[in-house]
Amino acid sequence: MSNSQPPHQEQQPALFCSIGSPTTCISKQDLRETVEKFLESLGARDDVLLLPPDFTRFHSQAGTITRFISEYYNFTEREEDAGGSSTRATSASSPSIQIIPALGTHAPMKNEQIELMFGSNLANKKTCNRNDDSSDSSPFVVHNWRDDVVTIGFAPEEMVEKATHGMVREKWPAQLNKLVWEKRIQRESDSSKSNPQPLVLSIGQVVPHEVTGMANYNKNLFVGVGGVEAINLSHFIGAVHGMEKLMGRGNNPLREILNYSSSKYLEPQLDLWYILTVMGPSSSQDSDDDQNDGVEMKGLFIGRDVQAYDLACDLSLKVNFNLLERSPKKMVVYLNEEYHSTWLGNKSIYRTRMAIDDGGELIVLAPWVETFGEDDCIDSLIRKVGYVGTPEIMKAMENDDELKSNLSAVAHLIHGSSEGRFSVTYCPGKLTKEEVESVGYKYSDLEKMKQVYNIETLKDGWNTRIDEDGSEVEFYYISNPALGLWAHPSRFEEESDTSNAAQINSDVTISSNQEASDGSGGVGGWKKPPRKPDCAL
Secondary structure, three states, X not given: OOOOOOOOOOOOOOEEEEEEOOOOOOOHHHHHHHHHHHHHHHOOOOEEEEEOEOHHHHHHOHHHXXXXXXHHOOOOOOOOOOOOOOOOOOOOOXXXXXXXXEOOOOOOOOHHHHHHHHXXXXXXXXXXXXXXXXXXXXXXXXOOOOOOEEEEEEEOHHHHHHHOOOOXXXXXXXXXXXXXXXXXXXXOOOOOOOOOOOEEEEEEEOOEEOOOEEOOOOHHHHOOOOOHHHHHHHHHHHHHHOHHHHXXXXXXXXXXXXXXXXXXXXXXXXXXEEEEEEEEEXXXXXXXXXXXXXXXXXXXXXXOOHHXXXXXXXXXXXXXXXXXXXXXXXXXXXXXXXXXEHHHHXXXXXXXXXXXXXXXXXXXXXXXXXEOOOOHHHHHHHHXXXXXXXXXXXHHHHOOHHHHOOHHHHHHHHHOOOOOOOEEEEEEOOOXXXXXXXXXXXXXXHHHHHHHOOOXXXXXEEEEEEOOOOOEEEEEEEOOHHHOEEEOHHHOOOOOOOHHHHHOOOOOOOOOOOOOOOOOOOOOOOOOOOOHHHHOO
């Protein structure tokens, strides 16, 4: 047997399906049938690991796909509302299933979020714990990006140096949750045994993204279930390379690093497949998904290498990229219950900053936002430094070991800064005026602003309202920033532009103050924090 391909991949083409167009609407029934045909083509399995996104990608339909997989493998009973097919295909095998939501730096999912996204049967499922033979364990495993990782290899220093304009001269560590890496192909097992190999399924949505250009594919592994060093450096690369050169581009220096690591380490070692969706606004009021709030599936791509991702990127740009003929002076973005922090909610800034006019205003209606960071460490750093622009943030980093050790926070602060080009007015439901203004944003009362901008009557796109003096005010409204990228042609920079590199001239060392976790190869999760008082990990 070849040493370069896991079993089953030798018989399987790299691309199982490529379905979709800007006018397509893939129904629940079609989705279920396609997923079942795919699983059937893989043959019987004993061990299946699922890597869906967390609640911040609720509308990706990854939860529905995860549920369909669970039902096909007889792991949970079929829910009657999940796809109306009259046929009920099931697997001849009943493998054990574990699910690791790809949290990345995000907070763990709450029980009610798991049930809403994945269904009650999966949310309440109890499985046998292999360690103690008990039957009270959940199939859901919480990923801890600071502790649960192993380093499986490195991308060359030259690739990192190029991506960071010479700022970082170190190899990029390819890190994974240890449980994922345990699913490696057993090539030297007893030839008399015919047990099927473990199956890893990465599920998620392809959409423009502020760090990797286009979301998902191997980002779901190296970031979604990756480690602190890899995530910190990945986010930092995105910041220094410049969002205007990344957003909406599937090919970029950071993605080159991820693709290199994927082809060198993941593809030869794991029986890994990607199930990728492209989501867009519903073209019709008639929908078989009453939870998706005007969102429908435009594309479905299943494969085991970059081909499926490239095809999904092509469709996503047609569906999710909104090029505006003129720059709005005022933009209003609504954040739904998926967004409880500015770490998540600043997607409202990332996705609109290339559209809004100089001197304009971005108003963020954020009823559920209650904090800045997704953990106490990051929250503390955001409160300490603020969204004060790249030069000030980099100056703060030069003098702060905590920031140097948390480059993802540095990147987030840069991404969330308007660089003085436009103003940001946050209207949070659960942060005070003093808290919002302390990090560099303007504040406005949520209830008052909801009276001015009634989300029940606004339509996505251009709207007008009558001001107090009787004048007509035009503004651009976005009901869900996760669904797209908005830009004016003048701000969609070409690849040759230098972007943030000119503002950032510090050398960065990413591995100071770290001790390796067991088996991490030297750069895994933190055994002890770089500094205890403010950023205990």
